[in-house]
Every structure is written in C-alpha cells, then in structure tokens.
Amino acid sequence: MNELENLYQELIVDHSKNPRNFGKLEPHDHEATGYNPLCGDKVTVFLQMENEVVKNVQFHGVGCAISTASASLMTERLKGKSQADAEKLFTEFHGLVTQGTADAAAQERLGKLQAFSGLREFPMRVKCATLAWHTFRAAMRGEEPDISVE
Amino acid sequence: MAITGLPLAVHPTSASSSETLTSADVARIRQDFPALHQMVHGQPLVYLDNAATSQKPRSVLDAIDHYYAEDCANVHRGVHLLSQRASDSFDAARQKVQRFLGAAHSKEIIFTRGATESINLVAATYGRKNICAGDEVLITAMEHHSNIVPWQMLCDEKGATLRVAPITTSGELIIEEFERLLTPRTKLAAISHISNALGTVNPIAHMIEMAHRKNVPVLVDGAQAVPHAAVNVQALDCDFYAFSGHKLYGPTGIGVLYGKAKLLEAMPPYQGGGDMIRTVSFTKTTYNSLPYKFEAGTPDIAGVIGLGAAIDYVNAIGLDRIAAYEHQLLEYATQRVSPLPGLRIIGTAREKAGLVSFVMDGVHPHDLGTIMDRQGVAVRAGHHCAMPVMELFGLAGTTRASFAFYNTLEEVDTLVAAIQKAREVFGQ
Numbered sequence: 001m002n003e004l005e006n007l008y009q010e011l012i013v014d015h016s017k018n019p020r021n022f023g024k025l026e027p028h029d030h031e032a033t034g035y036n037p038l039c040g041d042k043v044t045v046f047l048q049m050e051n052e053v054v055k056n057v058q059f060h061g062v063g064c065a066i067s068t069a070s071a072s073l074m075t076e077r078l079k080g081k082s083q084a085d086a087e088k089l090f091t092e093f094h095g096l097v098t099q100g101t102a103d104a105a106a107q108e109r110l111g112k113l114q115a116f117s118g119l120r121e122f123p124m125r126v127k128c129a130t131l132a133w134h135t136f137r138a139a140m141r142g143e144e145p146d147i148s149v150e
Numbered sequence: 151m152a153i154t155g156l157p158l159a160v161h162p163t164s165a166s167s168s169e170t171l172t173s174a175d176v177a178r179i180r181q182d183f184p185a186l187h188q189m190v191h192g193q194p195l196v197y198l199d200n201a202a203t204s205q206k207p208r209s210v211l212d213a214i215d216h217y218y219a220e221d222c223a224n225v226h227r228g229v230h231l232l233s234q235r236a237s238d239s240f241d242a243a244r245q246k247v248q249r250f251l252g253a254a255h256s257k258e259i260i261f262t263r264g265a266t267e268s269i270n271l272v273a274a275t276y277g278r279k280n281i282c283a284g285d286e287v288l289i290t291a292m293e294h295h296s297n298i299v300p301w302q303m304l305c306d307e308k309g310a311t312l313r314v315a316p317i318t319t320s321g322e323l324i325i326e327e328f329e330r331l332l333t334p335r336t337k338l339a340a341i342s343h344i345s346n347a348l349g350t351v352n353p354i355a356h357m358i359e360m361a362h363r364k365n366v367p368v369l370v371d372g373a374q375a376v377p378h379a380a381v382n383v384q385a386l387d388c389d390f391y392a393f394s395g396h397k398l399y400g401p402t403g404i405g406v407l408y409g410k411a412k413l414l415e416a417m418p419p420y421q422g423g424g425d426m427i428r429t430v431s432f433t434k435t436t437y438n439s440l441p442y443k444f445e446a447g448t449p450d451i452a453g454v455i456g457l458g459a460a461i462d463y464v465n466a467i468g469l470d471r472i473a474a475y476e477h478q479l480l481e482y483a484t485q486r487v488s489p490l491p492g493l494r495i496i497g498t499a500r501e502k503a504g505l506v507s508f509v510m511d512g513v514h515p516h517d518l519g520t521i522m523d524r525q526g527v528a529v530r531a532g533h534h535c536a537m538p539v540m541e542l543f544g545l546a547g548t549t550r551a552s553f554a555f556y557n558t559l560e561e562v563d564t565l566v567a568a569i570q571k572a573r574e575v576f577g578q
Contacts, residue, residue, distance in 0.1 A: 005575075039546075
C-alpha cells in the first residue's frame with residue numbers, strides 16, 4: 001500500500017480537490033485542448049505569453065485526481081518561466097513520471113512536481129499526469145496536442 | 151437471474167440436482183481456472199472484470215494446446231490425417247455452437263473474429279444490399295459502440311438515418327418508444343440483449359415480436375448475454391444473433407454470427423478469398439454454400455476448437471445454475487455496495503445481469519480503479535465503450551464490477567473493502 005500512499009499523497013489529493021488556476025483565463029493569447037479518448041479526460045490550457053515568457057496560465061477540464069492535480073501543480077510551476085525553461089521543465093517532468101529519474105538540478109527545478117515520482121510504479125496512469133503538459137506545450141508552440149506518444 | 155422472454159434452458163444440466171451453485175461447487179470450479187490463483191500487488195487476485203473478458207478454464211487451454219501440439223493442419227483442404235483430425239474438431243465445434251444457440255442448422259453458424267465483426271458483417275452485406283437512402287436503422291440508447299458505429303457508417307454511406315430508442319434513468323428501454331420508432335422506413339433493428347455498461351436485460355423476445363409485426367428483421371448483440379443466460383435463437387425468432395468467444399470463457403479472436411439460412415443465402419459474401427468460393431476463373435467466380443460463403447481464408451482453427459471446449463465447460467455446469475448463482479452474487483453485491491456513503495449505482499433496471507456499475511462522490515473512476523487494483527481487485531473504469539450511455543447519465547465514466555460463476559461472496563466483501571479504502575485515500 002506504500003506505493004498507493006506515495007501516489008495519492010496529500011499534496012496531490014489536495015490539488016485534485018481544490019485545483020489552483022482553474023477556469024478560463026481572460027485575456028489569453030494561446031490555448032489548446034488535450035483529450036485522452038481512452039479515459040475521457042479533457043483539459044484546456046490558456047496562456048498569456050509576453051516576450052516569450054509565461055506571464056499567466058490557467059486550465060479547465062474534467063479528469064481524474066492525477067490529471068487534475070498535475071494540471072494544477074503545473075500551472076503554479078510555469079508562471080514566470082521563459083519558453084525555453086518551460087520546454088526544459090516538460091522534458092524533466094516527463095522523465096520523472098516515465099523513468100522516475102531526475103538529477104539534483106532537475107529536482108530543484110521540479111520542486112513540488114516531484115510528488116509525481118510515484119507514478120513510475122503506475123505505468124497505466126502516466127498519461128493522466130502528462131496530458132496537461134502535452135496540452136500546455138502544444139498551446140505554447142501553437143500545435144495540436146499529441147498524447148499518443150507515452 | 152430472471153430473464154423476461156427467454157425460453158427455458160435447452161442445455162443439459164450437470165449431475166447435481168441443485169438449482170444454483172454451492173460454495174463447494176464454486177471452490178471446485180475455481181480449481182479449473184489457472185489465472186485465478188495468483189497474487190497481484192501482493193494480494194490475491196479478485197477478478198471482477200468479466201464483462202470485459204472472462205478467464206479461461208484449463209479444458210479450453212488444453213483444447214487449444216492439443217490442436218497445435220497434435221492436430222495442427224489446415225481444415226477442409228488436406229487429404230492427410232492431421233487435416234482430417236483438425237477438420238473433425240472444427241466441424242464438431244460448429245455443431246456445438248448450433249446446439250448452444252438452438253439454431254436449426256449448423257450452416258447458420260458463421261465464425262467471425264468476435265461480436266464486433268459479426269455485426270460489421272451484417273452491416274456490410276445485408277445492410278449494403280437492403281438499406282437505401284431514406285431508410286432507417288433502429289438501435290437503442292444503451293448500445294455498445296460495436297452496435298452503433300457499423301450502422302452509423304452504413305447510414306452515412308447510404309443516406310439512411312440511425313434512430314435511437316430512448317431509455318429511462320434506471321437504464322430500462324422505453325418499450326413504447328421502441329415500438330413507435332418501428333416505421334415502414336425501418337429496415338433493421340439492432341439491439342443488445344444485455345447492456346455491458348448498465349447490466350440491463352432487454353425484453354428481446356417481445357421486441358423481436360414487435361419488430362416482426364412491422365416486417366423489420368432484428369439483429370441481437372448477445373455478447374453480454376450468452377455467458378450468463380440460456381439463449382434459443384429459434385424460440386426468440388431473431389434474424390441475426392452475434393456473440394464473442396472470449397466473454398464465454400473461450401479464447402479471444404473468435405466469435406459467432408448466427409443468421410437465418412434464408413437471409414444468409416440471399417446476402418452477398420463478406421470478404422473474398424479461399425474457402426468462400428466454389429469455382430474461380432478470371433471471368434467468373436461462383437461462391438461456396440453456407441456457412442463457407444462468409445468465411446474467406448484459413449479460419450482461427452484453434453479459436454474455434456477452444457470455443458467448442460468452452461461451450462462444453464459451460465454446459466457441464468448448466469446455464470440455469472450459472473444464472474441463478476450469478477443472480478445471488480448480484481443481489482449480495484447490490485445490497486453491500488448501495489449503502490456506501492456517496493456511492494450511486496448506475497443502471498438499476500428490474501431485470502439485470504450480474505454487474506454493478508457505480509460512481510462515488512469526489513473519487514474519479516480511474517483513481518478508484520487504480521486503488522482497487524492495488525488491493526488485488528480487477529474492475530473496469532471508464533466509459534465501457536458506451537460513451538452515449540455515459541453522456542445520458544452526465545458522467546465521464548463509471549467503475550464496473552462484473553461477475554462470473556467463479557466469483558464468491560467473499561470476493562464481493564473484498565470489493566466493498568477496496569471501495570472503502572478509496573474513500574479513505576480521498577478523505578471522503
């Protein structure tokens with residue numbers, strides 16, 4: 001049961017019940033919607049970019065605790081990040097949830113997002129955590145989200 | 151399980167005079183299923199995802215192994231002994247399916263990859279030939295995607311219209327609406343016998359009678375029904391009946407389409423290839439007789455033989471006893487699960503098969519599924535390939551526990567404990 005408690009730790013349960021930065025962002029200049037047809041999770045990410053920096057980010061949608069908490073914690077972490085730093089964080093978060101690895105510098109940058117390291121024990125739930133991130137990156141790049149890659 | 155409109159079982163019951171299965175019977179039965187005896191995440195497996203697929207008894211595994219180890223040859227081709235043995239087993243399996251469904255002829259039994267392909271076969275042959283622009287196909291609001299999408303594709307192609315008979319909030323078909331939607335434009339009704347998402351047992355005998363009064367042929371999707379209730383296609387008078395082997399304790403990749411011979415004979419072939427022809431030249435090909443006309447190419451021989459073994463296994467226990475015992479499991483599960491705080495059962499039809507689909511306040515079905523899995527309890531979480539049903543109830547999905555005759559009352563207790571654990575994790 002330790003793995004379960006590690007996955008559904010207080011921080012994640014709290015963010016799933018009380019998601020931060022939830023709701024449509026007005027005004028916004030970037031937006032994308034990600035959908036996981038396997039489970040029905042759907043998330044829309046709204047961005048306000050200024051000089052290639054994430055000035056503000058919000059989301060709304062429906063999903064499980066993992067996907068909601070992931071979106072919530074992601075928005076907290078991304079505010080004020082440059083586009084390059086946000087791309088790097090995407091890669092580091094992805095590595096964390098798929099391989100469970102992050103070097104000391106990455107751990108520092110991930111901060112609270114390290115709560116998702118327990119996901120490596122739950123491979124069938126990795127997509128839940130990465131949906132918001134794929135959607136965010138697609139919004140920032142002006143692309144269609146692709147979550148079929150996990 | 152009381153099933154309206156179904157004839158009494160035509161199957162031999164086993165030597166026991168009991169009308170249901172005792173706990174000793176179930177303990178013996180469980181010994182036949184190797185997959186049930188394992189630990190998952192350090193807990194004994196409690197397999198409650200039988201509506202998705204069932205576990206396989208040793209006799210089915212042995213039948214498949216025997217074919218590959220001893221009789222491996224193509225069927226209906228070779229003159230050699232192995233081909234003869236394989237052909238004999240293959241043909242015997244078709245007769246087992248015929249008797250299992252109470253069909254008049256074994257040529258009315260077409261082997262397919264599963265219920266999905268059976269339905270697609272009818273849409274692509276009977277449907278393409280008989281459904282034209284302006285015509286209608288009638289389904290119900292509780293269908294699985296496999297009994298929606300093939301008809302949608304056909305209607306799009308032909309300029310026909312798909313009509314949907316509505317259901318109530320308890321998940322029962324509104325029979326008057328079904329009758330009202332049978333019009334002179336209706337060219338086919340395609341209905342599920344038992345709903346996979348809600349467990350509702352449809353009064354199909356009555357529905358078939360209504361449709362026939364308006365000269366509308368009926369296809370029944372029996373994927374969820376054949377493992378749990380005795381079916382007799384002649385008593386039902388359905389025109390087509392589709393099911394999958396893997397939900398009936400048989401292998402995956404094998405399924406059945408029953409069709410009335412008269413209809414099958416008038417239908418164009420499905421796929422072209424070997425076995426489905428009588429003569430081939432570059433100017434003209436003549437087609438084989440039933441059932442081979444619809445079985446192009448080398449069939450899933452091992453799958454067919456495995457399905458025959460699964461039918462033997464189910465018959466030896468007796469579908470009436472299976473149905474009675476599964477109904478006990480359903481009643482016990484409903485009684486234990488429904489009082490749990492914040493929990494709501496989705497699908498509360500009066501006539502219901504052995505499954506409990508539910509939602510819980512503040513806990514998403516996928517989180518519930520993951521937490522239950524860690525306690526060894528395998529359930530399905532999601533939309534159950536019935537997204538329109540979920541939409542009707544305003545849900546993204548449910549968690550579903552579905553029972554088989556090898557499940558026990560103690561496993562229902564484990565299910566309840568697993569749900570309570572999920573509530574604790576989320577502090578509900």
